[in-house]
Amino acid sequence: MPALAPAAFSAFDPGALPRHVADAVWRGSEVGGAAARTVPTGFEVLDGQLPGGGWPTHSLTELLMPQAALCEWRLLGPALPAFMQSGGRVYLIAPPRPPHAAGLAQLGVPADRLVWIRASTPVDRLWVTEQIVKSDPAGVVLSWLPQARPEQIRRLQIHAQSCDAPVFLFRPAVTQHDASPAPLRVSVALAEGWNLEVRIPKRRGTSLDAPLVLSAVPGNLAMVLPPRLKSVPAPAAASVCKEVSDARALGRVAASFTARVPLSH
Numbered sequence: 001m002p003a004l005a006p007a008a009f010s011a012f013d014p015g016a017l018p019r020h021v022a023d024a025v026w027r028g029s030e031v032g033g034a035a036a037r038t039v040p041t042g043f044e045v046l047d048g049q050l051p052g053g054g055w056p057t058h059s060l061t062e063l064l065m066p067q068a069a070l071c072e073w074r075l076l077g078p079a080l081p082a083f084m085q086s087g088g089r090v091y092l093i094a095p096p097r098p099p100h101a102a103g104l105a106q107l108g109v110p111a112d113r114l115v116w117i118r119a120s121t122p123v124d125r126l127w128v129t130e131q132i133v134k135s136d137p138a139g140v141v142l143s144w145l146p147q148a149r150p151e152q153i154r155r156l157q158i159h160a161q162s163c164d165a166p167v168f169l170f171r172p173a174v175t176q177h178d179a180s181p182a183p184l185r186v187s188v189a190l191a192e193g194w195n196l197e198v199r200i201p202k203r204r205g206t207s208l209d210a211p212l213v214l215s216a217v218p219g220n221l222a223m224v225l226p227p228r229l230k231s232v233p234a235p236a237a238a239s240v241c242k243e244v245s246d247a248r249a250l251g252r253v254a255a256s257f258t259a260r261v262p263l264s265h
Helices: 019-024 072-083 101-106 122-134 150-160 247-258
Strands: 060-065 089-093 114-117 139-144 167-172 184-190 195-202 208-215
Touching (some): 060 072, 072 139, 072 195, 089 122, 122 139, 122 150, 150 167
Parallel strands (some): 060 167, 089 114
Antiparallel strands (some): 184 195, 195 208
16 A cells, blocks of 8 residues: 655645535534524623524533532523513522522613522432423523432433523533533633632633633622722632532432421420
8 A cells, every 4th residue: 555645645725625614514623603693791702602692502511619509690690681682581490598689680680580499319309300391491591410420421412402492401510520411511710809700611622721810700799899899819719519410319308307307296
């Protein structure tokens, strides 16, 4: 077999292909496009780093955080009005804190457009999330699933491909190095002042390891915030407790705790 000339290994030039073929070529070093519609995040710099220029639909997005109930609304707040266009609702599945209706109203979420679903066990959270995603609701689905396993996320991803609403799963930052079928994974943490530090460990294309710093002061607060409170130091990193991934183990812990509590008559 004759040896190939060095020129055969030169850089690939899509311009040498017919236009309709070149337009369909995607290289792994590039940020890919989106297969379905996207919703702008409200942060121009973040839109520029996401495939399709926004939060995806027909797909899962994992948001990885060092602590629950810390960055969720700061990151997603600017996109909430767009999520609720055409009568959509915000579906909250097992949030770690009760939603503050007045605060969400300031972000453009009226109380009658908010659906809060309590689910105390990992199994219930997964079941509720799956049923809502399968129903293809209008709006946005936000689900807190710290103990979800890869095969469970894969099942949700399959259902999300038929769901026109963006679906967000909130998970601990310690799961960043675990395998996940979610096509988009975004890690977010608090930075100095009112900023957020965002990384994209997984997207269609190369990962974004360098942090994006987003100015995330809520619009209604920016007008009344005094200058001395606009530049506050970043909080110390909170200790992250190891999540228990086995639902049966969680049940045993809960049972042993409640057994020591005397019942009132």
